[in-house]
Amino acid sequence: MKNRMNSHAALTAHLLRRVARTSAVLTVLLSSALAGAQTGSSQKANKDEIQRGRYLVMIAGCNDCHTPGYAAKNGEVDEKLWLTGDALGWSGPWGTTYAVNLRLLMADMSKQQWVKHARTMTPRPPMPWFNVRPMTDADLKAIYAYTRSLGRGGDPAPAFVPPGTKPGGPVVQFPG
Structure with missing residues (x-):
């Protein structure tokens, strides 16, 4: 009888250890699955934000000036060159x-710094900063996400040339 009780106790202990191990494995698997689902949904949200940013860059005309040759080539410029300045x-x-090379500019800014910059900048002409300021925070953050998704690229744009000084390269001349 005592052997049966010992066997029963040993079997119970063995089963409890198996249940505990199985529970631990299931907990890890479920946690991983839930984390994956959350990561997947945040990746989808990030992908959607990047796509929206790409769309906004296109319709807002950012490439017209900030992508070399964009207007001259009717927009047929490899996306790898987008927003690298000119x-x-x-x-x-x-x-x-x-x-300016927006990719280099935004690479050194947080999302919040970019939003603040976009809201407060007053660059020289012809940059239409007055068209950027009314954009929603969501729009500015989407532009940031898209631009950052492109990675660093290109070189810094040439420095400002003051009035009365001849620039070293080609220019579009405004009247006045």
Whole structure:
């Protein structure tokens, strides 16, 4: 009888250990599955935000100035070159300005810094900052997400050339 009780106790202990191990394995598997589902949904949200940013960059005309050759090539420029700035100058009474490399600019900013920058910047012409400021935070964050998704690329744009100084490269001349 005592052997049967010992056998029963040993079997019970063995079964309890198996249940505990199985529970631990199931907990890990379920936690991983839930984390994967959450990551998947956040990845989808991030992908959607990036796609929205791409769309906004296209319709807002950001590429027109910030992508080399974009307008001259009717928009047929490899996306790898998008938003890398341009050496084509914009010259007028203010001097000569160049479209900044947005990819390098945003690479060194947090999302919140970008939103603040977009809301407060007053660059020289022809940058239409007055069209950027009314964008929603969601729009600005989407543009940021898209631009950051492209990675760093290109070189910094040439520096501002003050009025009365001849720029070193080609320019679009504004009247005045």
